[in-house]
Amino acid sequence: xxxxxxxxxxxxxxxxxxxxxxxxxxxxxxxxxxxxxxxxxxxxxxxxxxxxxxxxxxxxxxxxxxxxxxxxxxxxxxxxxxxxxxxxxxxxxxxxxxxxxxxxxxxxxxxxxxxxxxxxxxxxxxxxxxxxxxxxxxxxxxxxxxxxxxxxxxxxxxxxxxxx
Amino acid sequence: xxxxxxxxxxxxxxxxxxxxxxxxxxxxxxxxxxxxxxxxxxxxxxxxxxxxxxxxxxxxxxxxxxxxxxxxxxxxxxxxxxxxxxxxxxxxxxxxxxxxxxxxxxxxxxxxxxxxxxxxxxxxxxxxxxxxxxxxxxxxxxxxxxxxxxxxxxxxxxxxxxxxxxxxxxxxxxxxxxxxxxxxxxxxxxxxxxxxxxxxxxxxxxxxxxxxxxxxxxxxxxxxxxxxxxxxxxxxxxxxxxxxxxxxxxxxxxxxxxxxxxxxxxxxxxxxxxxxxxxxxxxxxxxxxxxxxxxxxxxxxxxxxxxxxxxxxxxxxxxxxxxxxxxxxxxxxxxxxxxxxxxxxxxxxxxxxxxxxxxxxxxxxxxxxxxxxxxxxxxxxxxxxxxxxxxxxxxxxxxxxxxxxxxxxxxxxxxxxxxxxxxxxxxxxxxxxxxxxxxxxxxxxxxxxxxxxxxxxxxxxxxxxxxxxxxxxxxxxx
Ligand SMILES: Cc1cc2nc3c(=O)[nH]c(=O)nc-3n(C[C@H](O)[C@H](O)[C@H](O)COP(=O)(O)OP(=O)(O)OC[C@H]3O[C@@H](n4cnc5c(N)ncnc54)[C@H](O)[C@@H]3O)c2cc1C
Ligand code: SF4
Ligand code: SF4
Ligand code: FES
Numbered sequence: 314x315x316x317x318x319x320x321x322x323x324x325x326x327x328x329x330x331x332x333x334x335x336x337x338x339x340x341x342x343x344x345x346x347x348x349x350x351x352x353x354x355x356x357x358x359x360x361x362x363x364x365x366x367x368x369x370x371x372x373x374x375x376x377x378x379x380x381x382x383x384x385x386x387x388x389x390x391x392x393x394x395x396x397x398x399x400x401x402x403x404x405x406x407x408x409x410x411x412x413x414x415x416x417x418x419x420x421x422x423x424x425x426x427x428x429x430x431x432x433x434x435x436x437x438x439x440x441x442x443x444x445x446x447x448x449x450x451x452x453x454x455x456x457x458x459x460x461x462x463x464x465x466x467x468x469x470x471x472x473x474x475x476x477x
Numbered sequence: 478x479x480x481x482x483x484x485x486x487x488x489x490x491x492x493x494x495x496x497x498x499x500x501x502x503x504x505x506x507x508x509x510x511x512x513x514x515x516x517x518x519x520x521x522x523x524x525x526x527x528x529x530x531x532x533x534x535x536x537x538x539x540x541x542x543x544x545x546x547x548x549x550x551x552x553x554x555x556x557x558x559x560x561x562x563x564x565x566x567x568x569x570x571x572x573x574x575x576x577x578x579x580x581x582x583x584x585x586x587x588x589x590x591x592x593x594x595x596x597x598x599x600x601x602x603x604x605x606x607x608x609x610x611x612x613x614x615x616x617x618x619x620x621x622x623x624x625x626x627x628x629x630x631x632x633x634x635x636x637x638x639x640x641x642x643x644x645x646x647x648x649x650x651x652x653x654x655x656x657x658x659x660x661x662x663x664x665x666x667x668x669x670x671x672x673x674x675x676x677x678x679x680x681x682x683x684x685x686x687x688x689x690x691x692x693x694x695x696x697x698x699x700x701x702x703x704x705x706x707x708x709x710x711x712x713x714x715x716x717x718x719x720x721x722x723x724x725x726x727x728x729x730x731x732x733x734x735x736x737x738x739x740x741x742x743x744x745x746x747x748x749x750x751x752x753x754x755x756x757x758x759x760x761x762x763x764x765x766x767x768x769x770x771x772x773x774x775x776x777x778x779x780x781x782x783x784x785x786x787x788x789x790x791x792x793x794x795x796x797x798x799x800x801x802x803x804x805x806x807x808x809x810x811x812x813x814x815x816x817x818x819x820x821x822x823x824x825x826x827x828x829x830x831x832x833x834x835x836x837x838x839x840x841x842x843x844x845x846x847x848x849x850x851x852x853x854x855x856x857x858x859x860x861x862x863x864x865x866x867x868x869x870x871x872x873x874x875x876x877x878x879x880x881x882x883x884x885x886x887x888x889x890x891x892x893x894x895x896x897x898x899x900x901x902x903x904x905x906x907x908x909x910x911x912x913x914x915x916x917x918x919x920x921x922x923x924x925x926x927x928x929x930x931x932x933x934x935x936x937x938x939x940x941x942x943x944x945x946x947x948x949x950x951x952x953x954x955x
Contacts, residue, residue, distance in 0.1 A: 318775045321783030321793050352780040355892070355933050356641035358649050374933035393649055395639035396781030419761055419789070420489050436790025452649055453639050454490055472788035 322434045323351050325468055334468075335381040344386025344403035344412070347468070348377055350396055362393040388414045392450030392457040401459075402467040411464035412445065413471075417456040421475040423447050431462055432472040439469055481524035485736045485762050490651075491637055493736035499568040510566040515627060517543065517550045517562035518735035520572065526720045526807040528552055528561070530576035537806055539720035543730035545625060545676075546708050551575060562730075563674065565627055591694050595619045597905055598685055598698035600677045600847055603631020604891045605704035605883025607659045608898025609905075614666035618909055621696060622669060623687045625676040628734070629663070630656025631706050632884075633891060635729040637761075638754055646892050653733070655891075677705075680850035700878045700905045703848040704898060707841035707862065707884040712746065715801025721808030725755045725838035732762050740834025744811050745769040746799050752838030753782035760789055767830050770797040770813055772820055779935060800827065802835055811835055843885040851879045860942025862888035869950040870924055872901040880904060887946070889939055896927045 317323040328334050333348050346367070348359070359368045359377050367383035368390065370376075386401045391414055401414035417423060423444045431440045446459040462470045485493070496512035503520055510519035517540050520528065527537040528550050538549040545563035552561055552572050558579035561572075597613055599606045602624030613620045628634050636652025647655050663669055675689035684697040709724035711717075721740060723731075725747070728739040743764055745752045748771035756766045766786065774796050776783045783793060800812040800822065815826035842863050849855060853874035854867045865886055872880045880901040883894035903920040907913070931940050 316775075317780055318783075319795055321776055321780065321787040323780070323784065349784065350781060352935065353933050354641065354779055354781070354935055355930050358639075358641065362649070372932065373929060374936075393639075395641045395649070396779070397785050398781045418489050420487065420763060422489060432788055432790070434784065434788055436788055453651070455639075456489075474789075 317351060323349055327351060331376065333379065339381045340402070340404050343405045344388075344401050344414070345381055346379060346384050346386060346388075346390060347400045347402055348379055348398065349400065349471075350377055350394075350398040352376075354396075356395065358393050358395055359390045359399065362390050364389060386414075388457055388459075391416055392448075392453055392455045397455075400471065404464055404467055409464050410461050411467040412459050413442075413462050413467055414446075414457060414459040415471060415473065417458045417473060419475075421477050422456060423458050423473065423475045428476055429460055430474040430476060431460065431466065431470045432474060433469050434471050436472070438474075439466060442470070442473070483522045483524060483738045485732070485738055488736070489761055491733065491736070495736070499566065501566060501568075501570040501572060503572045504574060510570075512567065513565045513627075515543070515562050515730075515735050516554065516559075516564045516566045516570065516572075518731055518737045519566045520552075520561060521731065522735075522737040527574070528720075529574050531718070532576070532578045535576060536718055537720050538718065539807075540723065540731065541727055542709065542724050543727035547724075551579075553579070562727075563625065563627060591692055592684070593621060593694055593696045595621045595696060595698050596909065597621070597700045597702065598696050599623070599702045599704060600685075601631065601704035601706055601883070601885075602626070602629040602671065602673070603704060603706050603883060603894065604633055604655075605706075605885075605894040605898035605901075606631070606702065607656075607663065608895045609702045609704065609880075609882060609902040610663055610666070610669050610671075611659065612899050612902025612906065614663065614669050616668065616906065616910075618668060618905070620666075620669040621672060621698070622663070623672045623675050623677050623696075625674065627674060628656070629660040629671065629673060632726065635726065635733045636754075636891070637733045637758060640891070646895065652891065677847050680847065700880070700908065701851070702872075702880045702882060702898070702901045702905070703851075703866075703885065704881070704883045704894070704901075705844040705847055705885050707843050707888055709837065710840040710842055712799070712837050712839050714799050716803065717801075719802055719804055719808050720806065721804065721833055722802065722835045722837065725751050725836045728834075728836050729755055729758065733758060738762050738764055739836070740764060740832075742767055742832045743834045743836060744799070744813070744830055744832045745836045745838060747771065747838035747840070748773075748776045748778055748783070748793055748795070749838060749840065750778035750782055751841075752836075753778040753786060755836060755838060756786045756791055757782070760786065760791070764834075766791045767832050768813070769793045770799065771795045772798050772816055774818070798822065799835065808833055808835055841884065841888045843888065845885055848874070848879070848881055848885060851876050853879060853881075854948070856946060858887075858942045858945050860938045861886070861946060865942075865946055867946055867948045869948055871904040871920065871950060872897055873904060873950075875948060878908070887939055887942060893927060893930060896923050896930070899923050900927070 403412040442460040508523040596618035597620045599622040633652040633656040882897035
């Protein structure tokens with residue numbers, strides 16, 4: 314796998330090594346945030362936007378540390394992160410359907426129950442999903458969208474294309 | 478001439494506040510415009526590709542920088558040669574193309590020499606200049622801030638993405654919102670006078686000369702903060718002067734400030750943060766980004782910005798360069814190719830892309846014209862963007878009472894530009910009012926904040942360059 318600074322795409326292995334992927338037990342318990350902020354940059358928006366103090370940094374330039382036992386998967390940070398680098402995944406429901414919560418700032422804008430095309434980290438279409446929840450963050454005005462996806466794609470789907 | 482409408486009417490994030498609808502005339506043909514918007518934006522929005530012809534070879538020219546620096550947008554407005562990008566549109570303006578060198582002497586500026594004695598002159602109304610003015614707001618020092626644009630805020634007014642950084646430093650807000658906030662705040666400061674659409678043109682024995690449409694000012698300041706920002710770098714390739722080739726910042730101004738789409742199918746050259754961010758903003762404006770190309774084997778900007786466009790399928794081609802473009806009135810096709818480690822083109826890898834726009838995001842150069850006229854010591858420090866003024870940790874140059882801040886001191890970020898602007902502001906307060914504990918503490922905290930901010934690996938270059946640019950502090954500043 315080529316380095317993410319050559320491709321602009323990060324792989325699951327790298328995320329796991331960086332401690333960004335919670336273990337199976339935590340994943341099954343309920344929604345949880347996946348941070349794809351893999352480069353040390355001066356930013357701490359996530360740290361102060363999390364209402365549950367689940368994210369920390371010692372120095373502003375450290376990588377964010379996520380305490381998965383505190384993270385409720387509420388998704389507040391998803392709409393605030395300037396890097397659009399935070400996602401919430403949920404594989405806790407029975408059956409084959411999982412959920413991904415992601416930021417969205419393009420037209421057309423999504424609406425609840427609407428069908429969307431699911432895109433992976435390289436913009437490839439990997440299936441279709443349905444919007445189960447959508448709201449606009451008050452501060453950033455970004456849309457925060459939750460879509461249903463096949464359970465095995467929760468770590469693959471990272472964007473949507475809204476079909477009109 | 479095929480006219481089309483390049484305006485953006487719906488945008489996922491922005492709302493464009495347009496003025497009253499008016500009519501202007503381009504070569505006799507009526508076109509729609511909105512009062513107060515950039516005249517160049519109005520002309521471009523109407524689908525006009527060729528603004529003027531070059532004086533000798535008669536090659537077509539159109540907007541490139543959108544901030545009054547390049548001259549490509551000069552046309553005759555009501556008979557007078559005018560840089561349309563920094564001129565607000567007014568009802569019934571009559572615009573004619575220029576295809577020779579305008580007769581300069583006929584249009585001499587009126588010399589209304591209003592002489593102004595001030596305590597502080599700030600050159601440039603970007604984050605750095607506005608920050609200095611903020612610190613000085615409400616004090617007993619008289620301040621004049623001079624900026625040459627239609628709207629105050631420097632680069633910030635075109636930044637529609639959410640800011641990084643820490644809570645104290647506006648993180649989570651969008652750049653143009655910060656600019657609006659500051660612009661309002663400063664307009665309410667009784668001791669700060671903002672001269673907008675006014676250019677500082679030179680430093681003389683008698684004082685500093687600034688020129689606006691209405692008047693020529695001679696300003697005699699006790700202290701100066703030069704915060705003139707930076708200008709965009711150019712790139713050499715075949716037909717690089719064809720309309721449709723723009724600076725990334727110029728395209729950003731068109732699109733994000735004036736709500737006009739620079740093009741439909743776009744090639745972005747350069748994968749630094751500017752190139753990556755503008756690509757994302759183009760997607761938001763409904764354009765298609767065919768590719769971002771980068772000569773180095775790695776993406777120059779932050780990973781998070783790259784990931785944002787990759788997930789919508791925009792390819793980032795590292796080890797690639799642009800060889801040339803083709804087109805008659807405007808870019809129709811661009812040729813790119815692979816390069817080896819020594820940046821030599823690898824034969825046989827040439828590829829042509831059908832695009833109507835090529836945006837150059839190949840770096841910025843500190844705008845030091847004015848600060849140099851004060852006679853400050855300069856040094857060539859590539860890590861900071863080129864020739865930069867030497868400065869103390871408190872932002873004073875080698876010439877006493879002349880301070881610098883922001884991109885002209887080092888190509889960096891808005892956040893650091895703000896911090897430097899504040900530091901310069903406190904330094905002036907300390908000089909004017911003595912070593913007050915309050916000011917000294919605030920200044921030390923800012924110096925520390927700046928240091929912490931630059932401690933990230935992504936700031937390695939700046940850190941190195943910064944060391945090379947420092948001169949010892951004056952003794953009085955401790
Ligand atoms: C695409 C892009 C994205 C960016 N994203 C971020 C980000 O997310 N976060 C961040 O922190 N930073 C970001 N930056 C960087 C940031 O915008 C700049 O570093 C910052 O604006 C520099 O501030 P400044 O005040 O030094 O200069 P500027 O903002 O360039 O302002 C200088 C002003 O001075 C005026 N001026 C120049 N010469 C004269 C003269 N002779 N007379 C009168 N006026 C004059 C100019 O026209 C301008 O208005 C970004 C930059 C770009 C281009
Ligand atoms: S999802 Fe909610 S709880 Fe988890 S890190 Fe984000 S803001 Fe905090
Ligand atoms: S807010 Fe986003 S970009 Fe900033 S540190 Fe947190 S995850 Fe990274
Ligand atoms: S001077 Fe107007 S586009 Fe450059």
